[in-house]
Amino acid sequence: MPVAFLRQGCSLLPGIKKISEILHTAEAIPIKTKTLAPDDTLGLTNRCGLLPPDDLDSLKVGRIIRKTSEQQSRWLIKAGCETWQRLYGEQAGGTHTGLFAGLATIACDDDKHVYCFKNPKRKAIAATLLRKTRPLAGLALLNTTACSHLATQLQITGPNAAFSPHADAGAAALTEAYFNVLEGNCARALCGAGSQKITPLYFLAYESLLKKFAATPWFPTESAAFIGIDSVYGTADGIPPDGILIDTLRAFGSEKKHRLPAIDKLLARLRVNNRNLPEQVIHTGTVSYSDTLRVLTASHLPTANQFFIDTMTGYTGPASVLLAVNLTLEIFKQGIALDQHKTVKKIAQAPQTSALIIAQGLEGQVNYLLVGKAP
Amino acid sequence: MPVAVTGIGLFVSGHTDVDVLFNTLAAGRSVIRFDKLMQTLGVARIASGALEENQVEWLDQNYPGISDDATSIAGKMLFHSTIQAIREAGLEDIDFTSRHGMFIGINKNLITLQQLYSMLARYDIEASRLMPQPHWQHQRPDLLRPDQAVEPLVKHLNFTGTVQVHGDACVAGAAAIISGYRRIVSGEIDMAICGATEQASQPIMQLMFSQLGALAQKSFDHAELVSRAFDKDRNGCILSDGSAVLILEDADHARARNAEVIAYIAGVSRCSEAVQIVSTLPSGERYAQCMQMALQDAGLAPGAIEHINAHGTSTVLNDAAESRAIYSIFNTKPSVTATKSALGHALAASGVVELALCAQSIKKQQVLPSLNFEEPGFQEPHLNIVHQSRPEPLNYILSNSFGFGGENCSIVMAREQN
Structure with a gap:
């Protein structure tokens, strides 16, 4: 039975630094944010786990990436790049590396005024949406922006796939990465997923749907996590894998x-x-x-x-x-x-x-x- | 393991099946019009391939089970395309099992503007009043979920195999085809429903492309002149609505049930560019790499390709890069068409719509024209662009899908099994 070799990557969760901290906390839902959401009319701070904003300073990313990434993408970029650096150091990805990601839908409302209308009328909305939004806002709306930035930053030019149903897009990405590694389309894969950034729009849109399925009370949390998948056992430096798929x-x-x-x-x-x-x-x-x-x-x-x-x-x-x-x-x-x-x-x-x-x-x-x- | 195409379903502006669409395009006609909804929003002379006004009603009448607002327009188009493809493949009575997969591309399942207004209005009122109200369900906020477009279909078909929803920007449909193809080749499944759907003319999507500078800006007297892939006067793409589905099948499986094979998938490639989100290398090097990988996967030399359905969006930089990439590998031998010149760009759906047309080209041994091409841009190669539909012996066709952010796919379609 052929297997792929797994390497533990970065997990971003509010309030903890390493995944192992989940094992050593007594609280039922430990992931409570210390970050106050500005203008928190919904009281989201107490109802969600919110990640702090990230300016990507630690990653030395270029101007285009800063300009065209919003928070949701940035968490993915951060988790992906940190995973890569931890596992593969300064190596460039190249054609033998694949990138597979599960994505949430990007609403692009870091700035709620982009979509905020006290007196919504069709023409006013058209004027605002089509003429007054910041340059390149459209790019940030694309779900795959984060994948593109990750590929550019890490020079990954092998196979790729991005998935965007909310609940199991990460599983789809992992499965696709597994097949691509096993079938020899790439020797290694960077595989990850990110949750939806929790905004009033998201919260309102999904609460009524998801609370039917989720544990009670519904407590959405912002997160991003990555792993590495290799076709061969261990690294050239003799570091063994952390597990197998x-x-x-x-x-x-x-x-x-x-x-x-x-x-x-x-x-x-x-x-x-x-x-x-x-x-x-x-x-x-x-x-x-x-x-x-x-x-x-x-x-x-x-x-x-x-x-x-x-x-x-x-x-x-x-x-x-x-x-x-x-x-x-x-x-x-x-x-x-x-x-x-x-x-x-x-x-x-x-x-x-x-x-x-x-x-x-x-x-x-x-x-x-x-x-x-x-x- | 050879993979056959045994069924095609399609829904685009003014057309409910691929055969009729092929005839329209072969006659040199376009589905592109000035967008009426954008006009009512105060933005005049935006060309698009939006659905015609009566087409949603047509879907509702033909598929009453999904006629309420619980299914988005993208979902309704996909529903039709899938049912049609299944019917064409002679699979109406099939019981789906874990040997079957469904691979669907869709980027955004966008709610209507009216629904958006209702949500947005809630931003500026008190928190207590922001809680979902009893009537909230009627606004169907869950329509935002891309996979929701697939859900009615899964339920209707009582589908029990793998369901995978791709969101790979403009290549989502091609990526879905490649995933389904690879699962069949690996022997994991026997058959895959592969397709995509997108309501790309939705005003929010037009916003995105307008802000990128990718939407055609220059005004033409006639909307059908705006999309002009590879032409010197091109200045941006136009967006359109559409859906297409291919039934892919292990060729032996298709043969065993006496299914008619329309064409075969001979090779595929999917890769990241890692150049920059807004543009590719002007030399077309990365596009060329993607096409060469597909040829390699198919075990073909460039000379075997007789026809190319280019990504050809009518954007200045990407068309220039694609023309250089095609020229660098194939020179001027294969005929080249960009059907987006007549259909517009249906984003996720575009790759599957174009593959559906490639399959028809193989079946009919006839190439489709690239509309509005007069001469190439400055320092761009002269490709063998098809000006008028014509009969042509076609054994191998290459279809390109190149997405924003550098996600590229190329697929080789064949007349016969390799």
Whole structure:
């Protein structure tokens, strides 16, 4: 069974510096922002996890990148570049490197006055939108702006793909990266995802939809996370990988609320290939029916520890899968197991060999990613 | 593993299938008009390939299950294209399984201006009144989600395989085709519904392109003269609405069920430029690299390509770079057309619409014209641009999609299995 080699990357979450801090905090939802949102008419500061703005000063990016990136892109650029520097130093990406990203929709309302109309009339809106917005605002609206900037900054010229459904775009990116590495289209891949920047428009638009699915209360969090995926074991300098990606599967469940579609198929593939069943399960895109999901998962994997990452981090959308991978690699590193009842987590010393990340998308899409300890 | 195209569905301005569209373009006609909605917004003489007024009604009448405001216009176009492609492929009675995949490109699932006003008006009122109201659901804020355009389709088809929604700017559709193609080649699936949809004429999208300076600025007396790929007087693209879907299938799978094969996908490439977000290298070097990778993937020499459907957006810099890239590899041998000259640029959907037209060209052994091309710009190569539709023996066609920010795709389509 061919595998890809995983390397732990950067995870940006409000209030913590490293993914390992999730393991050592007592709070149910520790990711509370210390940053006050200006003009916070919705009281978002207390209802969301907000990342601080980043001017990209630490990355020495060019003028065009500064001018055409808004906050949401900047978190991705920061997390991507820091991951790259940590894993590959000053090397340029080149044609053998791929870039795969899960993106949220960019609303481009860093400056709410771009879209703010006290007396909205059609002609006034046209005049403002079409004539008075800042130059290059249009570029910032493109979802793929961040990918372009990352490619430019790191000189990545291999295959690429960007995905933009909210909940599981990160899983789509990771799956695509995995296939491209396995099939030899690239020797390594920088793979990441970012959540939606939380603005009043976003909050209002999504709360009514997502609160049906999310843990109660719905607590969206801004985040970005990246990993490296290599086709070969370890680096030229002899640094071993942090884990392996053994298998992936994506399936659509027609009865969306109570199913783990095609999980039998995935587990059967493991048995055929003489691989152990995973001892750890990490759920992302946590849904309001998590108790049902826990029971259903236990029926397939009765001895596995289960952890619902969104109850600790808040809802991070596309970033959640990449956060889960980075957390899994940390669990392997520390030789621990992570279990959870409701919002309380339990940690036990228990060496793990593999973990199944189950990423729930909206409306029935389920993504399985089987991550193993590096050999 | 050879991959066959066994079904095509399409929806663009004034056209509900690829055959009729092909005939329109072959006759040298354009779907581009001055945009009426932009005119009502006080912006005159913006040309676009927006849907005609009765086309949304047509979709609603033909697909009553998605006729309410729960599905965006992009979603409705995609629904039609997919159903049509499935029907053409003879798959109406199929039960979808995990051996099937759906790969769809869409950038923005934009809400209507009226819905936007309602949201924006809430910015400046008290926090307590900002909470979603009972009538909020009727405004369907979830329509903002790009994948929402795909959702009605998945439910209607009772689709249980992989569903992947690409958002790779102007190459999202081509990228979706490439993902589906690769999953078939790897043996993971037997069949893929690959397509894209975009309502690019939506005023907010026009804002984006206007701000970039990418939208055609120069005024022409007739809207159909504005989009003029590779011509010396070109000065920007025009945006359009559209959707197209191809059914890709493992050739053996298609043969086993006696499906008619329209064409084959022979090779693909997808790469980042890493040059600059707003422009490519003027030499066209990165575009050339992308085309060469597709040829390599197909195992073909440049001389095998008889026809190219260029990205050809009618923007000054990108057309110049693409013409140099084409010339550097192929010289003037293959005929070149840019169908955006008649259709406009449907962003995510453009690559799939163009591949659908390439498949028709192969089927009919006929090339389509590139409208409004008179002579190339200063110091740009003279390509073999097609002025009028004509019969041509076509075994291999190359189709380019080059996106803002340097995300490039090239796809080689073939008449016969390699």
